[in-house]
Amino acid sequence: MTQNIKEMQQQIDLLGLTLRPHTKAHKIPALAQMQIDAGAVGICTSKLGEAEVMAKGGIHDVLITTPIAGAVKYHRLIALCKEHPKTVIRQVIDHPEHVKAIARLATETGIEVGLLVEVESGQMRCGVMPDESLVELIELINRTEGVRYDGIQAYSGHLQLVKGYQVRQQTAFDAVRDVFAFIDTTLAPRDLKPGIVSGGGTGTFAAYPGLGYTEIQSGSYIFMDATYAAIGDELCDVTNRQFSPALKVLTTVISHPAANRAVVDAGMKSLSIDLGMPKVTTYPEVTYQCGGDEHGILHLPEGHRQLKVGEVLTMLPSHCDTTLHNFDVLYGVRDGMVVEQWAIEGRGRSD
Amino acid sequence: MTQNIKEMQQQIDLLGLTLRPHTKAHKIPALAQMQIDAGAVGICTSKLGEAEVMAKGGIHDVLITTPIAGAVKYHRLIALCKEHPKTVIRQVIDHPEHVKAIARLATETGIEVGLLVEVESGQMRCGVMPDESLVELIELINRTEGVRYDGIQAYSGHLQLVKGYQVRQQTAFDAVRDVFAFIDTTLAPRDLKPGIVSGGGTGTFAAYPGLGYTEIQSGSYIFMDATYAAIGDELCDVTNRQFSPALKVLTTVISHPAANRAVVDAGMKSLSIDLGMPKVTTYPEVTYQCGGDEHGILHLPEGHRQLKVGEVLTMLPSHCDTTLHNFDVLYGVRDGMVVEQWAIEGRGRSD
Numbered sequence: 001m002t003q004n005i006k007e008m009q010q011q012i013d014l015l016g017l018t019l020r021p022h023t024k025a026h027k028i029p030a031l032a033q034m035q036i037d038a039g040a041v042g043i044c045t046s047k048l049g050e051a052e053v054m055a056k057g058g059i060h061d062v063l064i065t066t067p068i069a070g071a072v073k074y075h076r077l078i079a080l081c082k083e084h085p086k087t088v089i090r091q092v093i094d095h096p097e098h099v100k101a102i103a104r105l106a107t108e109t110g111i112e113v114g115l116l117v118e119v120e121s122g123q124m125r126c127g128v129m130p131d132e133s134l135v136e137l138i139e140l141i142n143r144t145e146g147v148r149y150d151g152i153q154a155y156s157g158h159l160q161l162v163k164g165y166q167v168r169q170q171t172a173f174d175a176v177r178d179v180f181a182f183i184d185t186t187l188a189p190r191d192l193k194p195g196i197v198s199g200g201g202t203g204t205f206a207a208y209p210g211l212g213y214t215e216i217q218s219g220s221y222i223f224m225d226a227t228y229a230a231i232g233d234e235l236c237d238v239t240n241r242q243f244s245p246a247l248k249v250l251t252t253v254i255s256h257p258a259a260n261r262a263v264v265d266a267g268m269k270s271l272s273i274d275l276g277m278p279k280v281t282t283y284p285e286v287t288y289q290c291g292g293d294e295h296g297i298l299h300l301p302e303g304h305r306q307l308k309v310g311e312v313l314t315m316l317p318s319h320c321d322t323t324l325h326n327f328d329v330l331y332g333v334r335d336g337m338v339v340e341q342w343a344i345e346g347r348g349r350s351d
Numbered sequence: 352m353t354q355n356i357k358e359m360q361q362q363i364d365l366l367g368l369t370l371r372p373h374t375k376a377h378k379i380p381a382l383a384q385m386q387i388d389a390g391a392v393g394i395c396t397s398k399l400g401e402a403e404v405m406a407k408g409g410i411h412d413v414l415i416t417t418p419i420a421g422a423v424k425y426h427r428l429i430a431l432c433k434e435h436p437k438t439v440i441r442q443v444i445d446h447p448e449h450v451k452a453i454a455r456l457a458t459e460t461g462i463e464v465g466l467l468v469e470v471e472s473g474q475m476r477c478g479v480m481p482d483e484s485l486v487e488l489i490e491l492i493n494r495t496e497g498v499r500y501d502g503i504q505a506y507s508g509h510l511q512l513v514k515g516y517q518v519r520q521q522t523a524f525d526a527v528r529d530v531f532a533f534i535d536t537t538l539a540p541r542d543l544k545p546g547i548v549s550g551g552g553t554g555t556f557a558a559y560p561g562l563g564y565t566e567i568q569s570g571s572y573i574f575m576d577a578t579y580a581a582i583g584d585e586l587c588d589v590t591n592r593q594f595s596p597a598l599k600v601l602t603t604v605i606s607h608p609a610a611n612r613a614v615v616d617a618g619m620k621s622l623s624i625d626l627g628m629p630k631v632t633t634y635p636e637v638t639y640q641c642g643g644d645e646h647g648i649l650h651l652p653e654g655h656r657q658l659k660v661g662e663v664l665t666m667l668p669s670h671c672d673t674t675l676h677n678f679d680v681l682y683g684v685r686d687g688m689v690v691e692q693w694a695i696e697g698r699g700r701s702d
Contacts, residue, residue: 046645067605069661097660125642126606126614254418255445255477263477269701291476293672294397309448310420350620
């Protein structure tokens with residue numbers, strides 16, 4: 001994990017970019033601080049609840065990458081900014097309603113909130129189109145007291161897991177070309193050029209040097225799950241060799257009812273399966289099948305040596321983010337010894 | 352929820368069976384107590400960690416339905432039995448290793464642990480075959496000090512979600528017919544007939560009257576997720592009308608970037624997708640698409656009225672167990688008002 005942190009920072013530095021790691025992968029302020037200590041400018045969180053955890057945990061620069069809505073959330077955002085006046089807290093938005101509601105409360109409280117406008121970058125999720133609607137939203141921010149136009153977010157989440165390095169880099173570049181063209185042809189001449197352009201991820205960061213991104217939001221590189229490891233990098237088109245899988249789940253063999261079948265005590269509530277099955281790193285030739293909430297069924301190839309009931313196996317999750325979300329504590333292991341433990345303070349903070 | 356608890360107890364009573372609800376669905380001792388107060392004999396937990404929560408929470412009869420293994424777990428099981436001498440704690444096992452390890456520690460501690468042998472019932476997960484290996488395991492328990500042969504578990508988890516009432520009932524019956532035949536032809540004559548036969552679930556309980564089950568482990572009926580609601584019951588082959596969906600997730604519209612697309616703030620870390628997509632109960636004509644860990648993308652049919660940014664929608668999860676596992680608190684709602692709240696004490700206790 002520490003090697004991954006160092007490696008990504010070096011790569012981002014070499015590309016002449018700035019790193020703002022997405023911490024939804026780990027949700028632990030101490031790890032966010034390690035990323036900042038390695039050279040990151042600050043961090044991203046997906047949710048306001050995670051931002052509350054990070055600000056309370058001493059992180060001084062937080063970008064909330066998902067729009068918020070509803071009176072309760074707006075009040076919480078303003079309260080968070082007020083409680084941490086020395087922390088830079090920025091909020092991504094994509095609708096006039098966001099601007100007006102945040103501005104009204106900010107003005108009442110006597111503060112100013114920095115906003116990033118999310119721009120459609122091929123994902124068809126949140127985000128305004130890079131057309132006149134973007135101009136109108138920026139102009140609304142600029143003429144509204146209590147909010148500040150800090151830049152835009154252009155994140156193509158749907159491309160992070162495209163397999164094959166070359167095709168992913170080209171697709172990622174193509175997905176945001178219109179956004180940067182619009183900045184040059186329309187925003188810049190009107191003096192609306194964004195100060196910050198934030199986006200990119202573990203899959204796509206290398207596609208963006210020189211394009212106009214000022215911050216790269218890569219987050220999954222810290223753990224590198226089986227899905228990310230399989231997308232390839234510039235060294236190999238089918239395996240990512242730049243980063244190493246660092247999040248493992250230990251599971252115990254609890255049953256061995258047949259020569260070709262054993263059962264472990266980790267099911268969907270330990271190893272999420274939303275991006276496929278986890279890998280059995282102890283025995284790569286053994287495959288894992290989800291056996292329900294609490295069981296994993298292992299299929300042994302013919303002639304494989306029998307496992308021992310009670311034997312502990314190491315599993316590599318297919319999706320780190322949703323796997324870690326099942327646990328309350330992360331253990332730091334070095335040379336086979338547990339040397340650290342961190343409460344996953346942001347777990348469950350999807351609020 | 353309270354109506355579902357009452358309804359299942361009535362149905363089980365009418366079938367002449369006994370209910371031992373599986374509490375992995377809710378993981379809350381107070382709800383387990385409500386099920387017992389309604390007439391259940393005790394409860395099931397999937398894991399030792401959940402059993403610790405339930406015993407500590409005052410539940411006096413607990414069956415742990417998944418085998419355990421490894422010295423740490425065996426010690427914890429014995430400690431749990433010792434700390435709660437008035438609580439009946441039974442453990443499901445399927446291997447001589449389980450019997451020997453539990454017996455050794457139980458004898459040292461001066462207690463006796465009740466064991467149920469899991470028998471293969473078509474799921475191909477844990478469980479010995481209903482043949483001589485079952486006889487040998489029962490005889491091992493019977494001649495080993497510190498453990499007690501209390502019965503068997505025959506659970507066909509893979510059939511719970513078979514669609515169509517008639518086909519599910521027949522398939523469920525067929526899956527365990529061999530087990531009961533073996534009990535009659537082989538175990539009974541040798542005086543090894545199980546005192547307890549535990550199994551069945553929300554999908555299959557009605558298939559088992561008269562077959563030999565002494566306890567039904569239904570659990571999901573308390574909440575009835577979208578997947579369970581779609582399997583049908585005796586009243587309707589495609590919808591379950593006996594039980595009502597009771598677990599809902601509230602989510603807020605955070606973005607509405609296009610007329611046919613809105614975004615809500617609940618993704619995979621709130622509404623699990625392992626059994627498919629959740630339903631939008633507020634607008635049944637709107638479909639939910641997973642938009643990542645923290646986003647849900649709503650697709651509106653042409654001409655649908657636009658949603659308001661900040662509007663709160665009600666979602667019906669596709670899978671209650673893994674959805675509830677994302678949260679720390681469950682709120683009890685009656686007539687639109689929050690009247691109760693329960694800490695989900697067993698959340699994360701897959702240990």
